[in-house]
Amino acid sequence: MTNVPLPPAPGTAEHLSLALANSIVTLPGGLRVDELNSPENATAWLIAQNLAPEGTGLLAYCQLQLAGLREQLREVLRSHTEGTAPDPAALAGLNQALTAVPSAAPLHYSPEEGLTRGRTHPLSRIVAHAMAQIAEDAATLLTGPDAARIAICAAVPCDRFMLRTHARRQWCSERCGARQRASRSYARKLDKTPAP
Numbered sequence: 001m002t003n004v005p006l007p008p009a010p011g012t013a014e015h016l017s018l019a020l021a022n023s024i025v026t027l028p029g030g031l032r033v034d035e036l037n038s039p040e041n042a043t044a045w046l047i048a049q050n051l052a053p054e055g056t057g058l059l060a061y062c063q064l065q066l067a068g069l070r071e072q073l074r075e076v077l078r079s080h081t082e083g084t085a086p087d088p089a090a091l092a093g094l095n096q097a098l099t100a101v102p103s104a105a106p107l108h109y110s111p112e113e114g115l116t117r118g119r120t121h122p123l124s125r126i127v128a129h130a131m132a133q134i135a136e137d138a139a140t141l142l143t144g145p146d147a148a149r150i151a152i153c154a155a156v157p158c159d160r161f162m163l164r165t166h167a168r169r170q171w172c173s174e175r176c177g178a179r180q181r182a183s184r185s186y187a188r189k190l191d192k193t194p195a196p
């Protein structure tokens with residue numbers, strides 16, 4: 001197994017919801033790699049997504065909230081790709097994140113600058129605001145023109161979500177495509193081998 005990280009799945013760079021959903025991935029052999037597996041790593045992830053300012057330090061409680069939203073999001077995305085009804089609890093969790101904080105930029109006053117509008121949030125609200133933005137992206141994506149392009153990688157055990165770049169795309173990456181083709185041709189070979 002290689003330690004080179006998979007390139008981002010198509011759509012991940014444009015959609016915070018896919019970025020969060022794919023922050024945990026199952027590698028061949030079954031190893032789960034979780035980018036949110038500690039408060040420090042969850043903080044680094046938020047900063048990398050531009051959802052928290054440099055120097056933010058998350059608490060374990062915030063990390064668990066973010067990881068919880070990810071599970072709910074993955075459930076809603078999965079049911080969408082399968083054409084089934086989402087788990088009501090997962091949908092409710094997504095909606096909770098969507099509506100937990102006001103989305104408008106508040107007014108600030110200082111004697112030097114007067115009234116300004118800005119998105120500076122107290123530390124305790126950074127995660128809530130980040131989760132609201134992720135949930136907003138999910139809601140927009142799942143009901144928008146690209147909703148039909150949401151897919152889950154077909155190369156088991158990879159379970160990353162992506163936006164199909166063309167109708168027949170089945171894999172999140174070249175590496176997954178190559179792995180799947182190899183296992184298919186191996187299966188075909190087995191098929192052709194006469195039974196002893």
Ligand SMILES: [Zn+2]
Binds near residue numbers: 153154158159171173
């Ligand atoms: Zn994949």
